Amino acid sequence: MSETTLPSPSTAAAPAITGASILLDTVTKRYPGQGKPAVNGLTLEIPAGKIVMFVGPSGCGKTTTLKMINRLIEPTEGRIVLDGDDVTRIDGDALRRRIGYVIQAGGLFPHMSVAANIALVPKMLGWSKERIAARVDELLELVSLDPERYRDRFPRELSGGQQQRVGVARALAADPPVLLMDEPFGAVDPITRQRLQDELLNIQSELQKTIVCVTHDFDEAVKLGDWIAIFNEGAQLVQYDTPERILAEPANEFVENFIGSGAGLKQLTLTRVDEVEVADAVVARPGDLATEVLSRMDAVGHNHSVIVDARNRPLQWLSRRQLSRLERVGAARDPRLPVVGNRATLNDALDTMLVSSVGAALVTGPRDTFRGVIDVDTVMDAIGRAHRHARTAHAQGRPVGVNTGTLEAVQASGAPGVPAAGLAGPERTRE
Amino acid sequence: MTDFLVDRIDSILFSSWQHFSLVVQCLLLAAVGAVVLATLVYRSPTLSALVNGISAIGLTIPAFALIGLLIAPLGFGVGPAVIVVAFFAALPILRNAVVGLTGIDPSLVEAARGIGMGRIRTLVRIELPLAWPVILTGIRVSAQMVMGIAAITAYALGPGLGGLIFSGLSRLGGANSFESVATGVVCVILLALVLDLLLVGLGRLTTPRGIRV
Numbered sequence: 001m002s003e004t005t006l007p008s009p010s011t012a013a014a015p016a017i018t019g020a021s022i023l024l025d026t027v028t029k030r031y032p033g034q035g036k037p038a039v040n041g042l043t044l045e046i047p048a049g050k051i052v053m054f055v056g057p058s059g060c061g062k063t064t065t066l067k068m069i070n071r072l073i074e075p076t077e078g079r080i081v082l083d084g085d086d087v088t089r090i091d092g093d094a095l096r097r098r099i100g101y102v103i104q105a106g107g108l109f110p111h112m113s114v115a116a117n118i119a120l121v122p123k124m125l126g127w128s129k130e131r132i133a134a135r136v137d138e139l140l141e142l143v144s145l146d147p148e149r150y151r152d153r154f155p156r157e158l159s160g161g162q163q164q165r166v167g168v169a170r171a172l173a174a175d176p177p178v179l180l181m182d183e184p185f186g187a188v189d190p191i192t193r194q195r196l197q198d199e200l201l202n203i204q205s206e207l208q209k210t211i212v213c214v215t216h217d218f219d220e221a222v223k224l225g226d227w228i229a230i231f232n233e234g235a236q237l238v239q240y241d242t243p244e245r246i247l248a249e250p251a252n253e254f255v256e257n258f259i260g261s262g263a264g265l266k267q268l269t270l271t272r273v274d275e276v277e278v279a280d281a282v283v284a285r286p287g288d289l290a291t292e293v294l295s296r297m298d299a300v301g302h303n304h305s306v307i308v309d310a311r312n313r314p315l316q317w318l319s320r321r322q323l324s325r326l327e328r329v330g331a332a333r334d335p336r337l338p339v340v341g342n343r344a345t346l347n348d349a350l351d352t353m354l355v356s357s358v359g360a361a362l363v364t365g366p367r368d369t370f371r372g373v374i375d376v377d378t379v380m381d382a383i384g385r386a387h388r389h390a391r392t393a394h395a396q397g398r399p400v401g402v403n404t405g406t407l408e409a410v411q412a413s414g415a416p417g418v419p420a421a422g423l424a425g426p427e428r429t430r431e
Numbered sequence: 432m433t434d435f436l437v438d439r440i441d442s443i444l445f446s447s448w449q450h451f452s453l454v455v456q457c458l459l460l461a462a463v464g465a466v467v468l469a470t471l472v473y474r475s476p477t478l479s480a481l482v483n484g485i486s487a488i489g490l491t492i493p494a495f496a497l498i499g500l501l502i503a504p505l506g507f508g509v510g511p512a513v514i515v516v517a518f519f520a521a522l523p524i525l526r527n528a529v530v531g532l533t534g535i536d537p538s539l540v541e542a543a544r545g546i547g548m549g550r551i552r553t554l555v556r557i558e559l560p561l562a563w564p565v566i567l568t569g570i571r572v573s574a575q576m577v578m579g580i581a582a583i584t585a586y587a588l589g590p591g592l593g594g595l596i597f598s599g600l601s602r603l604g605g606a607n608s609f610e611s612v613a614t615g616v617v618c619v620i621l622l623a624l625v626l627d628l629l630l631v632g633l634g635r636l637t638t639p640r641g642i643r644v
Contacts, residue, residue, distance in 0.1 A: 096544070096545060096546060097546070100546075101546055103542055107545075108542075109539060110642050111561055111639035111641045121546050154641030170546065
């Protein structure tokens with residue numbers, strides 16, 4: 001579909017962005033009989049191919065803002081620009097067929113089979129039967145449901161998580177460049193929610209849509225979002241930034257309260273083990289002489305030695321004391337070895353090392369091969385660095401997000417339309 | 432009794448058929464009218480309440496009085512019969528259609544609009560199918576009720592089994608008068624049962640599998 005031609009180094013090797021940029025241009029929504037507007041002069045850029053999370057307390061206007069993008073709620077004033085086209089005046093139904101829409105619990109029609117639910121939009125767009133059938137199967141595979149088993153089921157025969165998946169499949173049916181999600185994972189249990197979030201990230205890395213997602217769960221926003229927009233009453237945009245910067249540099253007390261306690265801990269979920277430097281270790285193999293290993297440890301001043309097997313997978317992690325009791329290193333595998341994969345988050349790594357007796361963990365790479373040792377100090381350094389980096393990194397290429405009320409002067413003297421040049425996504429440390 | 436039946440079997444069958452046909456046709460008319468009216472008003476709470484009120488009051492009008500009143504402008508025969516039967520048939524259907532349409536989960540309607548279905552398409556593809564079981568229940572209630580009301584229309588010389596009942600009642604104590612009334616009543620009951628069975632079958636055939644209870 002409408003492909004944007006914004007060259008971005010971070011996505012050069014990745015699949016092409018199929019998403020479209022969205023611009024809300026000084027959009028206001030007033031309901032008759034209400035003094036305060038529900039959304040007040042909001043200008044918001046949503047970069048193509050990114051996930052933007054709208055968070056805020058309930059009733060803050062985040063859902064209203066979302067629904068104005070596909071004009072389920074018509075804005076009272078302002079323009080909506082999709083991929084450079086002003087779509088404020090075009091036929092709303094035609095617009096909505098170009099924009100995927102997912103609501104809480106999937107919103108599946110109970111009187112239609114899974115396949116019929118997914119086929120709705122392609123049917124309206126006049127696709128042929130064969131093309132629709134092929135697309136339905138393709139989408140069910142995409143959301144990890146076996147087409148043979150689930151195609152002809154009815155929504156009530158599915159679990160909550162499965163219904164939500166079909167809801168996502170239905171929204172993606174006609175390959176829309178934009179996906180709007182209104183608290184999509186609010187109605188499922190925490191474990192299912194986490195799996196659905198992971199799946200959404202996988203799907204997104206494949207499809208590179210522009211996804212706008214409303215949530216009241218800040219952790220979900222940090223996990224999924226490339227950008228987070230934090231709203232207060234009347235859709236006042238309080239902060240619009242990357243998760244890293246919001247955690248490191250909350251704009252004000254409202255954001256701090258919204259983040260809640262443990263902002264530092266939340267940052268741990270943003271960095272992965274392979275992004276920090278791991279320490280070397282004295283490596284030995286089964287059958288080596290214990291005294292020889294001990295002397296190598298003396299040479300580098302280490303207190304522990306990692307025993308790996310023939311394919312470089314860690315077997316044991318021995319202290320000096322343990323080694324001094326041995327003549328030769330054994331080949332047994334210690335089942336309680338604290339091991340983390342190098343794609344694990346620092347949060348997972350910290351968790352693993354806290355339960356290990358050593359206060360550190362072994363890092364393994366592809367095929368479980370030994371890569372090095374990570375300890376609490378490394379994690380602390382990484383947090384500090386990320387924190388400093390987030391503070392000093394100026395929001396280059398940061399999408400625009402303001403309310404007219406707060407920046408009256410700028411709006412009056414500046415350009416009314418925000419230049420689209422700022423739409424290129426910034427670098428993200430975890431990409 | 433047997434003689435009465437054997438002698439008049441042809442006319443009884445004919446009257447039964449006419450009765451049945453009157454009820455089914457009026458029911459069809461009423462269902463279409465009621466559903467159309469319901470789709471016009473269900474979005475407005477005020478209009479919905481108004482319509483519900485009218486249907487509640489309408490049901491309290493004595494059928495006998497209404498048909499008597501209609502004889503003056505419309506004369507005797509099929510005309511007033513059809514109007515009275517269709518009017519009473521429409522009331523429960525109207526009520527159920529409004530309840531059924533307003534009872535649909537709003538998030539489903541929003542989902543339909545959100546994926547680009549227009550108002551009409553949402554109504555035809557989503558709302559009416561989901562409200563259909565409730566509407567059909569209204570039709571079944573109507574069918575039972577107007578079977579009896581159709582008999583009263585014989586007062587205006589309408590078609591059906593009412594003739595047997597009225598002629599029997601008018602000469603109560605006379606020859607075959609009781610047989611005439613009893614035959615009329617029993618036939619009405621039998622027809623009501625047959626129609627109800629047919630409507631249950633219709634429900635099985637027309638209710639989508641996903642919402643069948």
